[in-house]
Amino acid sequence: MSDPLTPLIEPSELASRKTFIGLEESDFLLLQASLPKDKEVLAEIAQTLNIHLAQLDETRLYFSDPEVAQRLQQAQVDYFHSLFTGPHDASFFQKRFLVGQRHHQIGLKPEWYIGAFCHYLVGILRHIHEEHPTDALERTLSLVKIALFDISLTTEAYFRAEHEQLTLLSKVFQDNIEGVVITDSEGTIQHANKMSGRLIGIPPNLLIGTAFTELMAMPAASPSFADLCSNALEQEQWQGEVELNRVGTPAFPAKVTIMGMDASRPDLRQWVVEFTDITEARRNQADLAARTEELFRSNRDLEQFAYIASHDLQEPLRMVASYTQLLARRYQGKLDADADEFIHYAVDGAERMQQLINDLLTFSRIGTQGSQHKLVDIQLILNRALFNLKSTMEDTQSLVTHGPLPEVHGDTTQLVQLFQNLIGNAIKFHSQDSPRIHIEVLEREQDWLFSVLDNGIGIAPEYAQQVFSIFQRLHSRKEYPGTGIGLALCKKIVERHHGKIWVEPAQKGSGSLFQFTLIKEHTK
Amino acid sequence: MSGPMGRPAEFLLVEDNPGDVRLTKEALAESKLYNNLNVVPDGLEALRFLRQEAPYENAPRPDVILLDLNLPKIDGREVLATIKSTPEFKRIPVVVISSSEAEADILRSYDLHVNCYVTKPVNLDQFIKVVQSIESFWLTIVKLPQILPES
Numbered sequence: 001m002s003d004p005l006t007p008l009i010e011p012s013e014l015a016s017r018k019t020f021i022g023l024e025e026s027d028f029l030l031l032q033a034s035l036p037k038d039k040e041v042l043a044e045i046a047q048t049l050n051i052h053l054a055q056l057d058e059t060r061l062y063f064s065d066p067e068v069a070q071r072l073q074q075a076q077v078d079y080f081h082s083l084f085t086g087p088h089d090a091s092f093f094q095k096r097f098l099v100g101q102r103h104h105q106i107g108l109k110p111e112w113y114i115g116a117f118c119h120y121l122v123g124i125l126r127h128i129h130e131e132h133p134t135d136a137l138e139r140t141l142s143l144v145k146i147a148l149f150d151i152s153l154t155t156e157a158y159f160r161a162e163h164e165q166l167t168l169l170s171k172v173f174q175d176n177i178e179g180v181v182i183t184d185s186e187g188t189i190q191h192a193n194k195m196s197g198r199l200i201g202i203p204p205n206l207l208i209g210t211a212f213t214e215l216m217a218m219p220a221a222s223p224s225f226a227d228l229c230s231n232a233l234e235q236e237q238w239q240g241e242v243e244l245n246r247v248g249t250p251a252f253p254a255k256v257t258i259m260g261m262d263a264s265r266p267d268l269r270q271w272v273v274e275f276t277d278i279t280e281a282r283r284n285q286a287d288l289a290a291r292t293e294e295l296f297r298s299n300r301d302l303e304q305f306a307y308i309a310s311h312d313l314q315e316p317l318r319m320v321a322s323y324t325q326l327l328a329r330r331y332q333g334k335l336d337a338d339a340d341e342f343i344h345y346a347v348d349g350a351e352r353m354q355q356l357i358n359d360l361l362t363f364s365r366i367g368t369q370g371s372q373h374k375l376v377d378i379q380l381i382l383n384r385a386l387f388n389l390k391s392t393m394e395d396t397q398s399l400v401t402h403g404p405l406p407e408v409h410g411d412t413t414q415l416v417q418l419f420q421n422l423i424g425n426a427i428k429f430h431s432q433d434s435p436r437i438h439i440e441v442l443e444r445e446q447d448w449l450f451s452v453l454d455n456g457i458g459i460a461p462e463y464a465q466q467v468f469s470i471f472q473r474l475h476s477r478k479e480y481p482g483t484g485i486g487l488a489l490c491k492k493i494v495e496r497h498h499g500k501i502w503v504e505p506a507q508k509g510s511g512s513l514f515q516f517t518l519i520k521e522h523t524k
Numbered sequence: 525m526s527g528p529m530g531r532p533a534e535f536l537l538v539e540d541n542p543g544d545v546r547l548t549k550e551a552l553a554e555s556k557l558y559n560n561l562n563v564v565p566d567g568l569e570a571l572r573f574l575r576q577e578a579p580y581e582n583a584p585r586p587d588v589i590l591l592d593l594n595l596p597k598i599d600g601r602e603v604l605a606t607i608k609s610t611p612e613f614k615r616i617p618v619v620v621i622s623s624s625e626a627e628a629d630i631l632r633s634y635d636l637h638v639n640c641y642v643t644k645p646v647n648l649d650q651f652i653k654v655v656q657s658i659e660s661f662w663l664t665i666v667k668l669p670q671i672l673p674e675s
Contacts, residue, residue, distance in 0.1 A: 314623045318646050319543040325648030326550065347647075354646045358625065365626070 009153075014093055021149050027142040028088045034139045035084035036127050042080050045123035046073045049116055059112060080120050083146060096150050100157025104165075110155040121147055176274075179254075183271045185263075187212045187225045190270070199254070199277055201247035212273060217243040217251035229271055232258040244275065253278050306364035310357045317357065321350030352483075356471070359485035363470060366414060366492045373497070376412050378405040382439070385419035389427070393435075398427050402439035406448050408518045414493045421486040422514055426454035428480060431510055444517075447499065452514040459512050464503050494518070532560040533663050536586035538570040538603060539563065539621075540595055544644070548590065551655035557663060562586065567598025571606060574613055586616060588662045591638075593622040593629060601632060608637040615669055617662050621654075 018024075036042065050073055054063035063069040079099075086092060103113055124143065129136045173180055179196035181189045189207050197204035200215055213225040222242075223231075232238035238258040243251040254275040263269040324346040332340065386393070386400060393400070400423060408415075427435045433455055442449040459467055459474070466472050468491040473484035494501040494516045501516035535552070539545050545563050552559055562583065564570045570591075573580045589607070593600035600620065607613045617639040622629060625643055633641050642658065645651050662668075 311624060311626075314646075315541065318623060318644060319541075321646045322547055322648045322651060323543065326547070329648065351646055361625065 009090070009093055009097065011090065014090065017149070017152075021145050023145050023149055027145055028086055030139055030142045031084045031088075031146060032086060034128055034132065034143070035081070036124070036131065041123070041127050042077045042120075043073070045080075045120055046076045048123075049076070049119045052119070053112075053116070058109075076116070076120075080124070083150065088146075093149075093153060096153035097157040100154040101161050103154070104158045104161035110158050113154060113158075114151060117147060117151055177276075179275045181207065181212065181273050183212050183273065185267050185269045185271075187229065187271065196275070199246065199252075199275065200244065201249070212271075215244050217245045219243075228256075228258055229260065232271070233260050241278065242275075253282055303364050306360055310360040310364065313357050314354065317350055317353055321347060321354070324350065356483050359483045359489075363485060363489055363492065366489065366496055373409045373411055375407050376410055376415060377407050378415070378441070381412065381415045382419055384416045385423060388416070388420050389424055392424065392427055396427050396430060396435055398430075398435035398437065400437045400439070403441060405439075406441055406443065408448060408497075409521070410497050410518065411493075414496065418490050418493045418516075421490050422452050425486050426452065426456055426512070426514075428482070429454075429456040429512075431455060431457050447517040447519045450516050450518065452516075453506055453511060454514075455506070455509055455511040458505050458510045459503055461505060467503060468501065490516070532558045533588070533659070534584045534586045535559060535561045535588055535590060535659075536570065536573060537561055537563045537590045538567065538595060538600065539590070539592045540565045541592070544592070547648070547651060548655055551652040552659065554652065555656055555659055557659060559659065559663075560584070566596040567600060567603040569597075570595075570603050571598065574607070587668075588658070589616055589618045590658070591618055591620050593620060593624060593633070601636065604633065604636045604638055617666070617668070619658050619662070 050063055050069055053059040054069070062072060082092070099113075100110075103110070121143070125140055128139050128143070132139055173191070174193045176193055176195060179199040180193045181196050182191040183189050189210050189212055192204040192207035194204055197207060200207060211225075216222075216225060218224070228238050228240070228242075236259070238256075240256060242254055242256045244254045244256075245251050255278045257274045259272045261270045261272060324343055328340070328343040328347070382400075382402065382405065389398075392398070423437055426437045436455045438453045440451045440453070442451070463474055467474065467487050470488035471484045472488070473480075473482070491501050498519045499517040501514070503512055503514045505511075506513045537545060537548055539548070549561055552561055562573065564573050570589075572578075573583050574586075576583050591600050591604060595603070600622075604618060604620070607616065607618055614637075620633050620638050620641045621644055622641070623644045624630075630641050639662075640658075642654055645654060
């Protein structure tokens with residue numbers, strides 16, 4: 001029966017209260033002797049009460065379900081039965097307290113309880129007067145005393161619970177991490193929590209009586225507090241950013257929420273205004289934007305740099321190569337064999353360097369150039385790539401097959417380059433068998449998944465990432481010539497098309513499975 | 525063997541890199557055609573040469589112009605635009621010889637009505653072949669107008 005939340009009544013407190021009302025042991029004896037002999041009496045009173053309660057708006061809910069109504073009725077009968085029988089010990093009075101608390105929990109106000117009590121009292125008193133006409137007054141007095149005592153304990157528990165709830169809500173209001181103020185219908189602050197005072201820079205009690213609009217640092221065109229309130233009314237609440245004044249420092253940007261409280265009349269409506277300082281959030285946002293811009297610029301600069309550097313490097317390089325060759329042309333045989341070999345390496349080095357520079361140029365152009373993306377037929381792209389690879393394919397007896405091919409949004413030149421590099425790569429790194437390459441496309445929700453499967457020498461999984469790095473080579477130049485830019489170029493092209501590219505060993509045989517995605521809808 | 529005109533074929537090479545000038549000279553020196561290579565180091569001099577302004581009062585009218593794109597003072601693209609928009613010079617074949625393989629440079633040159641665009645090969649043999657091909661193509665294969673330009 002004991003509820004840990006139920007405040008216990010100290011025995012001394014109980015005793016003094018009994019004394020105030022004049023409740024004595026003789027009253028309890030008299031009450032026990034006054035219990036109606038006919039058990040149906042209490043049930044009848046309960047019935048008439050509940051018929052009455054079922055008609056009232058506030059209590060109808062509890063009596064609409066017959067089963068619940070029956071249970072409530074029995075509880076009432078037991079309750080009043082115990083009023084007579086007791087035992088009138090500490091737990092008896094503790095139970096009154098519990099009733100008040102429960103009623104508070106379910107939102108049953110004390111007046112209903114008192115009303116119901118009164119109804120029973122009237123019924124029981126009538127009965128006592130009929131049954132005990134000789135000493136009805138004595139019995140009545142005892143009953144009234146116990147009734148008053150009961151009602152006082154129950155309502156006290158109710159209001160104590162109410163008070164605790166209000167204290168809790170008030171604490172939530174006061175200690176809220178947001179500034180919260182409540183204004184009247186005119187926007188004059190009635191309540192201000194601690195944080196509101198801290199944000200505005202004056203003690204909360206000094207905010208009371210101030211018009212909220214005075215807290216707003218208002219540029220000429222900005223809406224007034226009243227405007228914001230009428231917005232709040234239309235859309236349940238208003239939320240936005242407002243510059244608020246802070247005593248002694250410049251105004252600060254605040255995120256503000258305004259809610260109107262329900263009221264019977266417009267002039268009674270109160271406004272709850274919540275606000276937080278978003279200076280830091282704004283700064284972070286600005287920092288992020290600046291960093292993004294900076295990254296974008298440095299990336300662009302880098303691409304520009306690569307382009308200019310590789311372009312300007314070609315001039316001196318050509319000089320080195322040409323004049324070494326001119327030396328060779330003019331003095332071939334006139335110098336010794338060593339000289340001829342030296343010249344050969346100088347020329348070879350210059351030629352390779354030019355290839356690297358050209359590749360670097362191509363690579364940087366993917367970023368700096370490239371046309372507007374448009375809808376292109378991959379079949380046509382593939383045809384062009386295969387045409388460009390014609391002689392290589394004939395030399396190696398390569399065969400390229402494919403499933404149905406879609407149309408995608410992209411840059412024609414870059415996509416041709418992508419297919420040409422992937423197929424060219426598969427041909428270049430062929431096994432003893434003639435190159436067999438198959439292209440398959442899978443339509444997915446957001447993108448197309450392209451698979452390029454070959455029967456070549458394959459790539460060990462540990463190099464799956466590395467192969468896409470620029471100038472990354474897995475083989476010596478003697479085994480496979482090249483600068484190691486082909487796949488890096490593929491990666492850059494795919495990424496420029498907002499896709500991803502990766503490689504894994506083929507399921508069967510020794511080859512590789514290159515896969516990449518091209519998204520269906522381009523934002524650009 | 526003399527040129528088809530009975531006089532040396534006049535080339536105007538607009539090139540600021542002395543190394544390239546020398547290479548072009550070497551290439552033309554090996555030619556069987558009787559030619560004369562005039563060289564100017566920038567775009568401004570090129571236009572003066574064509575207009576026979578000082579110190580080029582006695583400059584010959586070139587039969588073919590070999591034009592680099594990246595030039596000091598007046599850029600090769602601007603020289604090209606000026607030549608092709610001047611009635612007096614627009615019929616002179618202009619060959620851009622550039623180290624740039626950029627699509628943008630190629631497009632721009634043809635938009636400005638270049639007669640052909642050639643990239644400078646790194647390999648000397650190829651370079652010589654390119655210069656000699658230009659020479660033989662424009663001087664012996666192509667039929668150019670013989671009449672004097674409109675004035």
